Amino acid sequence: MTLRYYLITGHLIAILITLIGVFIGLNYMVIEQKQVFFIMAIVITASLLGALFSLLLLSKITTSLSLLIAKMDALSRRDFQTDISITSPQEFAHLDLAFSRMAQSLEESFASLTESEREKALMIAQLSHDIKTPITSIQSEVEGILDGIIPPEDTPRYLKAIHGQTGRLNHLVKELDFLTSEVYGSDKENEVLETIYLDKLIIDVLSEFHLQITDEERDIAISVLPESAYIMSHYHKLYRILQNLVSNAFKYSPAKTPISIDLIKAKEKLTITVTDKGIGIGPEHQSKIFNRLYRVESSRNMATGGHGLGLYIAQELAQQLGGFISVDSQKAKGSKFSLSIPLKQEPKNQTD
Template sequence: MIIALFSLLMFQTTENRFSNYIGDRYEAEKASLVEAVESAYQSDNQWDTDILSSLTQNSMHAMHSSGMLMRVIDEAGNEIYSQSNEMEDHMHMMSEEMMGVREGWTEERVDIYSQGEVIGSAVLSYPGFQGYTVEEAEFIDDLTMLIITMGIFSIIVACIIAYLISRRLSDPIAKTSLKTQKIAQGQIEGAALTDSEEIRELYQLEQSVSALAAQLAEQKRIRNQMISDLAHEVRTPLTTLQGNIEAMIDGVWEATPERLNSLNRQVIRLTHLIKMIDQLEDVEESNNELTLERFDIKEFLSMTLLAFEALAEEKNIRLELEAEFGIIEADRNKLEQVMTNLLSNAIKFTSKGGRISVLSLQTSDEQIITVKDNGEGIPENKQKYIFERFYQVEPSRNSELQGQGLGLAVVKEIINAHHGTITVDSQEGKGTTFKIFLPK
């Protein structure tokens, strides 16, 4: 559209400028003829016949340039000079042929002066339409054809380039869109994009979709593993309960207090599992229902570590605390739940004779709590999943419900509820460090 508009404007501009040129040319011819007639006047109504004759001899040339005829009349109305009727008829015919004149001729009377006094007038006759000569008409036709040809050629080239660019942009987007549709339909496996895209934004889009597909695939694997683990953990106590109760109903076993206590422990295991699941849901639902209070972080950490001294002594693990007095505002109960989960995991995965350090550092705008152990560590490729619900680095079928991959998910939710962050840095065989950043 821009090319077409530009071509039209260029054609209109050329046409207008050429029309102005033709008008200026006619005005110049008029002035030239009148000036020639004035130079032929001598005095006392005497005219130089040689000059007037030269006008007649040059009339054909003048006609070719302007198509203009002239008669000279003195002040008394007498005709002093006129082109012959033959010349006029011949010029009329050639004007029709050369300039395409189809209208009647126009006469214009121009006064002739000599020394500031009117000595007569020149009657100029020219076509009513001041047309182009053959050369001018051919030039305009060639220019018009050039503009139209270049316009059409430019439009075709622009359409081809636009099509190629749009295909270059739309093909990767269409491919990515197809992948996202497959992901939405649950076809996660094989949804990662493998093509190397050179356009940076499209490359980032493809990488994001690939990362999304990988994360969803991992989530699906975690969910399937969680279902398998939960099914196993629930099946074991239920099978035990069913077998023992059926044996008591059939009279094979006597309902002694010891057997009832054993059955009760299985019920407790099921209750504990359900409680852990509900605990995570409760935390997610109460993110904005924190009970904030101000307390000393050093005293809080000291009391928390004190509760784990017995467990640490059983494995000969040394507990260390490095903290200074500092007041923070947080939900103490939920923060205690965070520290309990982190410390219990640290004791669980630290070998006998190990060490667990808790450090507290307060800056101008945040409280940093660090829990560091020299235990087993977490594989690097597993670290980004440890805060997912039900995820376990090494799932154990014989865990006796010591953990179902819910603890760190609860920790993450509580820290988020405080508008804080938690990070993990771990190396296999060297230990793990958790850092909590809380706004003061």
């Protein structure tokens, strides 16, 4: 039985009880029979009119309930774009507003899940390609050596190529391991701040590129202001961010071109800028380069060997430190990556 029929039945029962009560009461009064019928007729008419007006008012409630049911049915079909709006009664209007907010939240959640699944599928496809390509190359080169197809005098050259391919695989595994352990598995509440001297941080990072700097005859310009400045932060995160930015500068700029690294400690923030004179990044790519697995060179250039994780990891770590990385780049003129992070409270017993 629907709500409408419940209400009609309730009103009819209320009218019947009222009539019985009035009829019994009139029988105990000294009233002529003609007057009894007249009073009963008035009571019946008034009761029916009252029931009619009550049902007319309640029809708005039943209509609102029907609209809510229609919204729920649409939601069950994942149709979130319902234009149905309830204005009265006020409680139902509030319920409709809350329901619309819930529907909007669900729509955003479903959209996020869909995008996440799409990104996951893309990530698996890209990583599969990045893993399969060097493995296939290694397999064919090893088979060539074992089968005697490759002459002995060429073996060192092929072994060097195999070494490079295994290095790419090892780098990818390290990136993925760092992604899961540091970016997704970071316990921010239990992290301890460290005193980090900026000049030492630069030396530690550049020591990783010592051979490359020598081989490519790079001119590395370093500036730390003020000199001997230090901050309170997380060393391994800052190191990783700066290492990724410097690595990108080497990858995407020709040998013998300069790279500059500027660290400026202001009162409330630290700014680290890495500038190169490389190939640059087009404006259509600059808003996407921090996305996971995004690569400007979709062809997966073997010379650069990027996997599209470095800048994503760097930006994630920067956000964990409360900051962000921005890029200013022009095609064929070079790129400037800038890290800005707020500074933590420093110990009072130390001075710059």
